[in-house]
Amino acid sequence: MGTNIGLDRRTFLRGMQMVAVAGAAGAGMPVPVAATDDAGKYDFDTPYNRIGTDCVKWDQQIRLYGREHIAVGMGIADMDFRVAPAITEALAKRIQHQNWGYLDMPEAFPELIIDWNKRRYGIDIHRDRLLMSTGVHPSILSALRAFSPRGSKVLMMTPIYDGFYGDIAAAGCKPEESPLKLANGRYAMDFEELERHISGETKTLILCNPHNPTGNCWSAQDMTTLGEICTKRGVVLLVDEIHCDLVTNGNKYTPFSTLDNREIVRNSITFKSASKSFSLSAMKCGWMFSENPDYIAKILEFGHSQDFNTLGMVAAMAAYTRGEDWLRQVVSYLNDNHDYAASFIHANMPLVSYTKAQGTYLAWLDVTRVAEKIGAGKMAAQTGNGVTPEAMVSRFFIQNAGVQINAGSNYGRAGAGHMRMNLATSRQTLKLALTNMATALKST
Ligand SMILES: Cc1ncc(COP(=O)(O)O)c(C=O)c1O
Structure with a gap:
């Protein structure tokens, strides 16, 4: 050096x-x-x-x-x-009680998640279609197990967050990469290319919004076109919005679940956590929701475990209440x-x-x-x-x-x-x- x-x-x-x-x-x-x-x-x-x-x-x-x-x-x-500080204070308070047995989740936690998403982004999350987990990865894995049979293909617009490749491998599936278009340093969805990558083997698509690593905040128009293609071709949309609170000046995060076309919203599941926004990654706490009760039922049927972490929940609640x-x-x-x-x-x-x-x-x-x-x-x-x-x-x-x-x-x-x-x-x-x-x- x-x-x-x-x-x-x-x-x-x-x-x-x-x-x-x-x-x-x-x-x-x-x-x-x-x-x-x-x-x-x-x-x-x-x-x-x-x-x-x-x-x-x-x-x-x-x-x-x-x-x-x-x-x-x-x-x-x-x-x-x-x-x-609200997070550190809440955690310090909780560790005073020196027992870490199984937790009966207080209803205030899902209520806070629902309120945060409604108040900030106009998202309507139904309580009975909101599932907890120990992070976005376990949630995505549960959804892949439900919708992507072993050996099938999971479509992604690349470059994309590397962690998805691990989830896809863990579900016994294959990644199918459809490159985004790059012009003057800005990436855009390439729908023609995407359609070429869809076959009978393609059961799910993972969308990242905002997109890791390129930082794109996808527009309602782009996501609608994408959603229409996927819905027409029988591909379920798994929408990772973990970075949603982190947007630069003059840009806007549009939640996939607020798109006007409700048919495509019903063909999607959204994944979130407080972990990126408040830097709580090792606290292992996340959630997913869908407007479609059948999708939630199917994820549960395939054995999604609604586990979560006591301190992760305490931290997320403090973040959403006073952060x-x-x-x-x-x-x-x-x-x-x-x-x-x-x-x-x-x-x-x-x-x-x-x-x-x-x-x-x-x-x-x-x-x-x-x-x-x-x-x-x-x-x-x-x-x-x-x-x-x-x-x-x-x-x-x-x-x-x-x-x-x-x-x-x-x-x-x-x-x-x-x-x-x-x-x-x-x-x-x-x-x-x-x-x-x-x-x-x-x-x-
Ligand atoms: C797009 C995206 N999804 C998921 C994760 C990880 O989520 P979790 O730690 O909740 O499993 C990351 C972490 O970098 C990410 O960027």
Whole structure:
């Protein structure tokens, strides 16, 4: 790693000493919560040290690549910030009671989910068509088991969130990739291409809205056309809206379940959680709903377990009851991080291009020219074993910039030439990562 990184890392570590490590707080010790200043603003600027808490974003990368190679982890999709204080307070209160036996879910929990979705997005969720789970993945897996027989195909518009491939494999099905159209840095649905990928073997389509990794917030028009095609061809729509609360300025999340065409809505199931919006991923709590009672009955018939996690439920309830102001502020901070990254890249990284995302805190970077410059294709071919050029670009940034970002090829064949960078961190950490990357590219 170059000297610039050593210097930057020292600055970074100095910044981290200023804050308490949440993992160090034991029973009976006061838990520092994210305070606001006099103007009611949360502090997202001070870096919050997560190292030593067994987190994937930092600790896993340090374990994989060594501390000397990881100045910043910017891969997996969670946030580096302290959660909303209401969440920490609710969790601290609950752990005072030292028994963790089976839970009889309070009715207030589904009521909060229903209210949040109605109040913010005009979604009508019927209580008897809302199923709980330990996250979006278990919910999607239950739906796949119900609607996609083993060996059948699950259609996805790619590049798309890599976790779906795992769900599809776990259900014994095959992924069918229909590439999105890319023009001037913006992705669009390609309906002709999509129709070509539908056959008698295609039973479900997974739609991601907002779309991970490209950040698209799909329009009502696009989703209606998509829904009509799927419904006509007997394909059930599994709509993952986990990123719904995270939208950048001037953009809008349109819930699939609010589309005017109710026939296509009845042919869909929506998957959600508070985990992306409030950074509660390890709390393992999610839900799904459908307007169609037959779909819910079928998912239950195929053995969906309505398990969930006590602390996950406590955290989600606190988030929905008293976390909205924190969410509003974090969404604005993330919007500014997108702007910061876009202008920094434009000014300092001529080999990379980035079109600001409409939603999510993920930046989908075009690194085609980086791959060419470092000879990533040739290196990948020499390495073999299915290693992709994007994995080589990932290695380049780890070794030369101390920054871990995800290879675009993880998101399907259409992810070639791209990398996914998570911007949900303090501006200082983002600046460090981008500066290191720019310096590494300049000296290549
Ligand atoms: C689109 C999408 N769906 C699902 C998940 C994971 O959901 P969960 O942790 O609730 O299983 C992620 C995590 O990054 C995601 O981006």
